[in-house]
Amino acid sequence: MAFDLDMIKKLYAAIPGRIAKARKAVNKPLTLSEKILYSHLHTDQNLENFGRGKSYVDFTPDRVAMQDATAQMALLQFMSAGRAKVAVPSTVHCDHLIVAKMNAKDDLQVANTESKEVFDFLSSVSTKYGLGFWKPGAGIIHQVVLENYAFPGGMMIGTDSHTVNAGGLGMVAIGVGGADAVDVMSGMAWELKFPKLIGIKLTGKLNGWASAKDVILKVAGILTVKGGTGAIVEYFGDGAISLSCTGKGTICNMGAEIGATTSTFGYDNSMERYLIATGRAEIAKMANKIKEHLTADPEVYKNPANYFDQVIEINLSELEPHLNGPFTPDLATPISKMKEAAEKNGWPLTVEVGLIGSCTNSSYEDISRAASLAKQVANKGLKTKSMFTITPGSEQVRYTIERDGFIETFNKIGAKVFANACGPCIGMWSRVGAERKEKNTIVHSFNRNFQSRNDGNPNTYAFVCSPELVTAIAIAGKLDFNPITDTLINEQGQQVKLDPPTGDELPKKGFDVKDPGYLAPAKDGSKVNIIVDPGSDRLQLLEPFKAWEGKDLSRLRLLIKAKGKCTTDHISMAGKWLKYRGHLDNISNNLLIGATNFYNEKINSVRNGLTGQYDEVPKVQRAYKAAGIGSIVVGDENYGEGSSREHAAMEPRHLGVRAILVKSFARIHETNLKKQGMLALTFADKADYDKIREDDIFDITGLMTFAPEKQLTIVIHHSDGKIEKIQVNHTYNKNQIDWFKAGSALNAMGKSRPKAATTKAPAKSAKKAKPAAKKAKPAAKKTVKKAAKKSPAKKVAKKAVKKAAKKKPVKKGKKR
Secondary structure: OOOOHHHHHHHHHHHHHHHHHHHHHHOOOOOHHHHHHHHOEOOOOOOOOOOOOOOEEEEOOOEEEEEHHHHHHHHHHHOOOOOOOOOOOEEEEOOOOOOEOOOHHHHHHHHHHHOHHHHHHHHHHHHHHOOEEEOOOOEOHHHHHHHHOOOOOOEEEEOOHHHHHHHHHOOEEEEOOHHHHHHHHOOOOEEEEOOEEEEEEEEOOOOOOOOHHHHHHHHHHHHOOOOOEOEEEEEEOHHHHHOOHHHHHHHHHHHHHHOEOEEEEOOOHHHHHHHHHOOOHHHHHHHHHOHHHOOOOHHHHHOHHHOOOEEEEEEHHHOOOEEEOOOOOOOEEEHHHHHHHHHHHOOOOEEEEEEEEOOOEOOHHHHHHHHHHHHHHHHOOOOOOOEEEEEOOEHHHHHHHHHOOHHHHHHHOOOEEOOOOOHHHHOOEOOOOHHHOOOEEEEEOOOOOOOOOOOOOOOEEEEEOOHHHHHHHHHHOEOOOOOOOOOEEOOOOOEEOOOOOOOOOOOOOOOOOOOOOEEOOOOOOOOOOOOOOOOOOOEOOOOOOOOOOOOOEEEEEEEEEEOOOOOHHHHEOOHHHHHHOEOHHHHHHHEOOOOEEOOOOOEOOEEOOOOOOEEOHHHHHHHHHHOOOOEEEEEOOOEOOOOOOOHHHHHHHHHOEEEEEEOOEOHHHHHHHHHOOOEEEEEOOHHHHHHOOOOOEEEEEOHHHOOOOOOEEEEEEOOOOOEEEEEEEOOOOHHHHHHHHHOOHHHHHHHHOOOOOOOOOOHHHHHHHHHHHHHHHHHHHHHHHHHHHHOOOHHHHHHHHHHHHOOOOOOOOOOO
């Protein structure tokens, strides 16, 4: 479908002039990334030659996309912004709250029942405020965006780290937290530190078993999970042009795994073909008219070292299929080296499950190539040794592959087709036996393989590879199977070899779909009322965080000193916890339960400084909060790597953590902490991490003169009476310091705008709301009793009862 044509026309008409002005200001040829960035400067932003990795710059993105898990908190915040409608085209996609267990039909039915309250909330908010709504089963946000909204030269933000997938269609698409989305949907500027630029030149052409997935697996091995932090990765060269549009999307998607701000490709024929195939020929025609502006200036790609901060070259003709993992997506092993690596590291060789799909690899091309291998199972007399699952990326893809016979092919080898949703990729997988926590191996074509991520089992060794390689390994049942060189013994005892995969970039008969799952918003949303049951355990209206008290922080306790990798999955787990993403107090019960305590090397076990006893992390932090004591979290390198989930910042803020002190941050998480009024600090001397003891007490001084590029001091009080002072750095600019002082960015935004007028519900709506409020009252009372037992949220729950008794719908101007 083609959306927002008028917006795209307007942008394309302005791009040539904006780029000309930018080229004059920079005084040199421009990369594609720079062209898009400079074309989207906010009207209040002065044009200048911005310092890469230094200048904070205000932008105006073209659109916002949110998935259901993150949209809940983002829209709860937006409801207090005082707007009648979103300022830019925005969408909500229901793809995270569907558990993969039985099959697509049954799993979707269960999700629609169990998460009806959340889906109804998101649908009604979308209808009221002018957002497009994609129903459960419509598809995974990033695949749906690529098929319907992404366009060359555009800029978008999304409340999911894999928003970067849209770079496959030549966008600068960036993953953010919900508070950033609220800024843009409210019509405000969006701030980003001007990125550094990494150029990756691709030469040659993929052949045989190599795929686009292997490009990014190779890049991850080179740059590691933090090598792209603060940078845009721009791919170019003849090899880049030879890739399909969805192949480009796969590469950009996993750019999140190297910490990149985003990744992108210049506009070319593959993008034109994809736009036409997905019903957007008009956009392709418009893009063709300005295509010189939708790629870098010719001089840039001729002499890339002069224009990029770093240049990497990869010959696709020589690229070998890779398996990355376990437990980290940057541990890259070429397939020819896997046998040796597995034996050396003790990785289980028997593969229990092979899984293909997810937002990373669920295109028609991906599935058609996997299906070509599945056909060989019967043709060569083989039997699939591992369990095998498929997760289509969208209803359009699913409908088309069913029409073309691929699902029937997969069914014949005993495969299971899950719903068009994230499923096992994000831990929404009800895997039988995972609770036994047995050591085992799985292979998948997803993007992340952090410990416990896919099935909740910390002993599942997950390896990332292409859909083709997943299929081949599932057929063989062995991790060290190399389809390039190895043979298999079929049911007749014969040695057979798999032929290389084949497939179509786009369906020969075109895409088809009966119901894509899209609901347009109401033309007039003023009559739509949003009612949140105060007794709900899934949704909770937000209260504003408290402003800074105007003095240095003292007598802070150590909550945890995290050892090693601490991703947002460790800080705020997904899986079963996704159901509480709209309820801040409930979701806070998973705070840091996946992190490893440096002192006892146990997960979810920290010392309570008030009792000396060890307990679960959230329980200890709630004890500190009840006692009016602030705390500090200490972490290692690249803290907050992974998903964009702002819950990982909101939970510690809600429970009373005052500062996060680490060796280094992942970009999105650092921004999310700032947005929520937290102190995000880094050791000036990383060796000071070793000075932190389990029973230390901390003061943070220098806040009275908190200023950009000015260090703060942490005073460490050891239990033996010794006092040490260490210097800590921060990256706050003036606006971000104002967020801290106000208590959050949303609080600061509220101060800077006129007070929002409340909206009274029409009489009929008010009558309808009365019985709902009456019903809610006993439910809320029940919640009070539960809250009194489980957490110090008693006052909040009682307050909710009083609100329910008033029998009024939620007011639009309610502050967070």
